[in-house]
Amino acid sequence: xxxxxxxxxxxxxxxxxxxxxxxxxxxxxxxxxxxxxxxxxxxxxxxxxxxxxxxxxxxxxxxxxxxxxxxxxxxxxxxxxxxxxxxxxxxxxxxxxxxxxxxxxxxxxxxxxxxxxxxxxxxxxxxxxxxxxxxxxxxxxxxxxxxxxxxxxxxxxxxxxxxxxxxxxxxxxxxxxxxxxxxxxxxxxxx
Amino acid sequence: xxxxxxxxxxxxxxxxxxxxxxxxxxxxxxxxxxxxxxxxxxxxxxxxxxxxxxxxxxxxxxxxxxxxxxxxxxxxxxxxxxxxxxxxxxxxxxxxxxxxxxxxxxxxxxxxxxxxxxxxxxxxxxxxxxxxxxxxxxxxxxxxxxxxxxxxxxxxxxxxxxxxxxxxxxxxxxxxxxxxxxxxxxxxxxxxxxxxxxxxxxxxxxxxxxxxxxxxxxxxxxxxxxxxxxxxxxxxxxxxxxxxxxxxxxxxxxxxxxxxxxxxxxxxxxxxxxxxxxxxxxxxxxxxxxxxxxxxxxxxxxxxxxxxxxx
Numbered sequence: 001x002x003x004x005x006x007x008x009x010x011x012x013x014x015x016x017x018x019x020x021x022x023x024x025x026x027x028x029x030x031x032x033x034x035x036x037x038x039x040x041x042x043x044x045x046x047x048x049x050x051x052x053x054x055x056x057x058x059x060x061x062x063x064x065x066x067x068x069x070x071x072x073x074x075x076x077x078x079x080x081x082x083x084x085x086x087x088x089x090x091x092x093x094x095x096x097x098x099x100x101x102x103x104x105x106x107x108x109x110x111x112x113x114x115x116x117x118x119x120x121x122x123x124x125x126x127x128x129x130x131x132x133x134x135x136x137x138x139x140x141x142x143x144x145x146x147x148x149x150x151x152x153x154x155x156x157x158x159x160x161x162x163x164x165x166x167x168x169x170x171x172x173x174x175x176x177x178x179x180x181x182x183x184x185x186x187x188x189x190x191x
Numbered sequence: 192x193x194x195x196x197x198x199x200x201x202x203x204x205x206x207x208x209x210x211x212x213x214x215x216x217x218x219x220x221x222x223x224x225x226x227x228x229x230x231x232x233x234x235x236x237x238x239x240x241x242x243x244x245x246x247x248x249x250x251x252x253x254x255x256x257x258x259x260x261x262x263x264x265x266x267x268x269x270x271x272x273x274x275x276x277x278x279x280x281x282x283x284x285x286x287x288x289x290x291x292x293x294x295x296x297x298x299x300x301x302x303x304x305x306x307x308x309x310x311x312x313x314x315x316x317x318x319x320x321x322x323x324x325x326x327x328x329x330x331x332x333x334x335x336x337x338x339x340x341x342x343x344x345x346x347x348x349x350x351x352x353x354x355x356x357x358x359x360x361x362x363x364x365x366x367x368x369x370x371x372x373x374x375x376x377x378x379x380x381x382x383x384x385x386x387x388x389x390x391x392x393x394x395x396x397x398x399x400x401x402x403x404x405x406x407x408x409x410x411x412x413x414x415x416x417x418x419x420x421x422x423x424x425x426x427x428x429x430x431x432x433x434x435x436x437x438x439x440x441x442x443x444x445x446x447x448x449x450x451x452x453x454x455x456x457x458x459x460x461x462x463x464x465x466x467x468x469x470x471x472x473x474x475x476x477x478x479x480x481x482x483x484x485x486x487x488x489x490x491x492x493x494x495x496x497x498x499x500x501x502x
Contacts, residue, residue, distance in 0.1 A: 083193025084495035
């Protein structure tokens with residue numbers, strides 16, 4: 001058992017994970033032709049951009065990249081909470097219909113965010129398939145949702161938060177576990 | 192960051208930071224309008240009532256469409272076909288809506304202050320869709336949002352509001368909002384239609400349109416509110432039009448990239464020539480589209496993620 005409140009992924013490790021997952025995506029889909037990447041706000045977006053970059057280097061194909069905000073699809077908007085979570089922009093500059101959409105998120109926990117993202121994508125068209133990339137799977141699923149590509153499995157308790165920091169958003173690359181006094185609930189800060 | 196008040200009654204009471212939150216949210220919601228299927232489940236199960244004591248096309252339809260895009264249920268009450276005709280008071284009408292379990296009330300009324308009165312009776316958020324000559328905050332917000340979208344920033348812009356300032360609730364909301372965001376506001380119209388003491392709102396008053404328009408970034412033309420005027424404020428429509436109408440010639444006095452705005456409905460050929468209203472500098476149609484985004488934003492901010500605990 002590792003000591004808590006510690007770093008679990010370094011900059012180097014995150015880099016290797018991105019390269020590995022990019023190759024897995026290409027392998028599983030027999031190339032990159034029909035692919036499109038969609039990052040879930042906030043930190044799924046830079047991750048999607050990095051994967052697109054690696055795929056471009058390997059396959060010499062530029063894959064379209066979009067970003068998705070799932071706030072409008074949350075199932076807890078009527079919960080007693082002030083203020084209403086901030087709605088950010090959804091930018092999908094391509095038609096998702098007939099595309100294999102690779103959804104990218106930083107951490108998967110209950111699976112509810114992914115449920116929202118699936119609904120949001122379905123509203124935008126009819127993808128040929130949707131696959132899911134997560135940097136960290138921390139367990140505790142409440143819905144039958146399973147990622148196709150996982151950076152690292154990290155068993156956690158409800159009283160912990162997996163904090164992903166990315167260069168593009170936070171100025172550094174690292175993943176750490178933080179202890180909390182109350183059970184973790186995603187989206188308090190809008191992510 | 193959240194809205195400080197649970198109602199939207201006027202721009203006078205809204206702070207700059209709140210306006211910015213409303214704009215950011217509106218920008219995000221605007222994306223839905225470009226989708227093939229314009230519907231998200233955000234406000235599923237919420238009931239929104241539009242109570243209109245005055246005629247309206249764009250405001251009422253805009254609120255209805257905004258609510259429907261967010262999956263809320265809407266009912267619109269046109270007073271001419273309601274129990275108001277049988278003599279039911281505003282208070283009783285609102286109490287009935289309260290008992291019917293309405294989650295948000297949009298109200299337009301010919302009396303200034305009616306939405307404020309209503310907000311004290313009903314236990315849900317109230318949005319003012321225009322009250323007498325007082326305020327029309329959603330129109331004000333969509334005007335500001337349109338300017339911001341086109342110009343990037345309102346700070347330092349010269350904006351002129353032309354026409355019947357006296358009867359215009361749009362002008363009052365625009366003035367409050369423009370001042371809060373740092374624009375310099377001029378107003379222009381016949382002396383009979385400029386309210387006394389209006390300078391105290393922080394505006395420069397002009398009675399010569401060509402001077403008022405000179406080098407401005409934005410021109411907001413107002414509708415001549417013939418239904419509110421008691422008459423005698425100006426000699427003839429033709430004369431009004433020749434002194435205070437916007438046409439191709441006087442438009443040249445403004446900055447080259449000027450925006451021409453109008454809250455609608457337009458009296459074509461009276462306050463604005465058709466070739467200007469439909470011209471290159473006009474953003475009148477964008478105003479209508481942005482109105483949807485602003486109203487979606489407000490409905491979400493007032494209803495999304497908050498449990499109503501009664502008034």
